[in-house]
Amino acid sequence: MEKLRFSVSDFIAITNQTLEYAYPSVEIEGEVASFKVNQGKFIFFDIKDAGGSISCFMTVWQLRVPIEDGMTVVVTATPKLTQWGKFSLTVKAVRPSGEGALKKSFELLKAKLDKEGLFLEARKRSLPTVPHHVAVISSTQSAGYADFVKILNDRWGGLQVDVAHVQVQGTVAPDQIIRALNYFNERDELPEVIVIIRGGGSADDLSAFNDEQLVRAIAGSRVPTLVGVGHEIDESLADLAADVRAATPSNAAQILVPDKNEIIRAARYQVRSLLPRVENAIDQQSIFVRTTLSTILVQAEDRIQQRLEQLNGIRSVLAQLDPRTVLARGYALIRGTRRVGEMIEIETNATIIKAEVKDVQVK
Amino acid sequence: MSKLNKTIQEKTAELSELVAWFDSDEFTLETALDKFKEAEALAEGIEKDLTALKNDIQIVKQKFDSES
Numbered sequence: 001m002e003k004l005r006f007s008v009s010d011f012i013a014i015t016n017q018t019l020e021y022a023y024p025s026v027e028i029e030g031e032v033a034s035f036k037v038n039q040g041k042f043i044f045f046d047i048k049d050a051g052g053s054i055s056c057f058m059t060v061w062q063l064r065v066p067i068e069d070g071m072t073v074v075v076t077a078t079p080k081l082t083q084w085g086k087f088s089l090t091v092k093a094v095r096p097s098g099e100g101a102l103k104k105s106f107e108l109l110k111a112k113l114d115k116e117g118l119f120l121e122a123r124k125r126s127l128p129t130v131p132h133h134v135a136v137i138s139s140t141q142s143a144g145y146a147d148f149v150k151i152l153n154d155r156w157g158g159l160q161v162d163v164a165h166v167q168v169q170g171t172v173a174p175d176q177i178i179r180a181l182n183y184f185n186e187r188d189e190l191p192e193v194i195v196i197i198r199g200g201g202s203a204d205d206l207s208a209f210n211d212e213q214l215v216r217a218i219a220g221s222r223v224p225t226l227v228g229v230g231h232e233i234d235e236s237l238a239d240l241a242a243d244v245r246a247a248t249p250s251n252a253a254q255i256l257v258p259d260k261n262e263i264i265r266a267a268r269y270q271v272r273s274l275l276p277r278v279e280n281a282i283d284q285q286s287i288f289v290r291t292t293l294s295t296i297l298v299q300a301e302d303r304i305q306q307r308l309e310q311l312n313g314i315r316s317v318l319a320q321l322d323p324r325t326v327l328a329r330g331y332a333l334i335r336g337t338r339r340v341g342e343m344i345e346i347e348t349n350a351t352i353i354k355a356e357v358k359d360v361q362v363k
Numbered sequence: 364m365s366k367l368n369k370t371i372q373e374k375t376a377e378l379s380e381l382v383a384w385f386d387s388d389e390f391t392l393e394t395a396l397d398k399f400k401e402a403e404a405l406a407e408g409i410e411k412d413l414t415a416l417k418n419d420i421q422i423v424k425q426k427f428d429s430e431s
Contacts, residue, residue, distance in 0.1 A: 130372065140422060149420065157416025166427050179427040260413040263375065267406040270382050274402060277385045278395050285392055 012081050019079045028054070028089065029074045029097050032067050047075055047089070058091035064174060064211045066108035067094055072101045076171060093171050095207060102203045106210050110237055113212070118219045119240040125224045127244055128192050130258060133160045135184040135191035135223070137177055140165045144199025144249035148228070151250045156257035162191060168198040174211035185222045194223045195256060196238065197249040200231040209236035218242055228252030324349075371412050378405045 006014065030047035037043050041060050045067075046053045056075060067073055074097045077089035096105040113119065138145040140163060152159070164180035167173045177196065184194050196218070198209070208214070209229045218225050219241040228246030229236045239245040246252035319325060323333060327349040336344030338360050346353040381402045384390060 153418055157413065157418055159418045161418055161420040163420060163422045164425070164427060165422055172428065176427040183423070183425055183427070260416075263371075264410045264413055267375070267378060267409045270378055271399075271402050271406045274382065274385055274399050278392075278399060281390065281392055281395065 009083070012083060012085070015081045019081070023079050025076060025078060025092070027074050027076050029072065030054075032069055032071045032073055035067060035069050043091075045069075047073070055086065055088040056091045057088055058094070062092060063094060064213055065094065065096060065105045065207075066112065066212075067096065067105060068108065071104055072097045095171060097204075099203055102207055102210075106237070109210060109212055109215070110240070113215060113219075113237065113241070118215065123219070123243075125243045127224055127226060127256070130156070131159065131192040131256065133189070133191045134162070134256065135194045136161060136163045136197065137166055137180040137184075137194065138163070138197045138249075139168045142168060142199050144168075144197050144228075147199065148195070148197050148249040148253045151253035152257060155253060155259045155261075157260065159257070169201060169205045169208055171208075173208035174214040177208070178214055178217045181217050181221055190223055192223070193226055193256065194221060195226045195228070195252055196242070197228045197246075197252050198230065199249055200234070206230050206234055206236055209238035214238060215241045226252055226255060371409055374405050374409050374412070378402055378409065381405065 028047060030049045033046040033048050033053065035043070035045040037060060043056075043058045043060060043063055045056050047056055048054070056077065073094050075089060075091045076093040077091040079087070080090050081087055096102045117123070136145075136148070138148070145163075152161070162184070164183060166176035166180050168177070181194065181196075184191055198206070206229060209227075215237045218227065218238050224243040225241075226244045226246060227236075227238050227242035228249045228251055229239060230248070232247040232251075244255060246255050327333060327347065330349070333347040334344055335347070336342060336357075338344070338357060340357050340360055342357045344355055344357055346355055381398055384398060385395070
């Protein structure tokens with residue numbers, strides 16, 4: 001067999017071509033060691049396990065989550081032989097692997113962004129009470145999206161809902177969500193709210209929502225954001241950067257719009273509550289009328305009593321003046337001309353006497 | 364705010380005003396019946412509008428899997 005002979009440069013080039021053909025993109029899991037950043041742009045670290053170690057190279061902008069020595073990660077990379085004959089991995093993406101690494105990465109990024117003020121309450125904007133135009137970023141095939149739409153339709157109508165279908169897990173998810181955010185933020189007719197939703201999943205599934213660039217894009221959105229990712233107990237950095245955080249996609253729909261059934265019930269209740277008020281007013285009016293009538297009656301009786309008493313007084317006086325009373329006391333009433341020889345009539349209490357005048361003397 | 368939604372909000376506000384009238388000094392039994400009928404009609408209108416409204420959900424055509 002003929003031996004192949006290359007120049008050093010050619011051999012490096014052909015080796016790289018072979019590597020690129022054999023492993024255009026590989027994922028390698030291992031522990032980070034000797035992590036360092038040069039000139040604020042270039043990142044170097046080793047990825048190792050008990051049996052070996054490989055050098056890695058990437059740029060700062062490719063690193064979407066913080067990593068540090070000792071952390072288990074999965075790197076997506078292309079193997080390469082450098083011109084100095086050193087074998088290394090050119091890394092396109094790094095993601096923490098395993099619960100411990102994910103948690104560590106989450107805490108590191110949370111502390112960093114918190115220090116920058118991305119999660120400050122003062123930055124939070126309120127959502128419109130009843131929006132008309134809403135944008136939704138989610139996977140339209142996910143259960144979380146279906147829950148959101150169901151609750152939204154149950155609670156309210158008349159909304160214009162524009163939905164951006166994106167992947168909500170995996171390494172491509174953050175960039176897709178960022179593009180969708182930019183898309184809605186650049187519309188001529190801006191939506192009033194951008195809702196980002198994803199249902200529950202493992203910590204690894206939800207790690208897309210702890211991507212630094214995505215968290216920054218949410219915090220920088222012109223349009224207020226509502227983020228509902230995972231279950232109630234899950235916390236993502238996207239949640240913290242959002243203007244409003246929902247516990248779940250269903251909860252996002254509950255926050256977004258009022259419940260029309262509650263409004264209908266409230267309207268019915270308001271109308272029903274008017275009847276007792278009217279009845280109460282009628283009762284009060286009746287009481288007032290009865291009280292007034294009663295007062296008038298009492299006053300009328302008093303007046304009548306007064307008049308009766310006055311009448312009795314007059315009667316008493318009249319009784320005293322009655323000639324019969326005088327006659328009863330023994331006096332007599334004389335009728336006729338008081339001249340001698342004339343006939344007169346003398347009336348007593350019990351008798352009427354005819355008599356002749358015999359003598360008249362002046363006292 | 365859509366025209367129809369705005370109307371619902373206006374109707375809701377109007378209903379609240381009517382209810383408040385029943386508690387105000389302006390309340391008179393003579394006009395209470397008319398106001399009550401008005402409130403009843405508003406509540407029915409709100410229910411009808413809310414039940415009839417449907418959301419318009421559109422998936423945007425734009426793809427987000429790569430820079431366009």
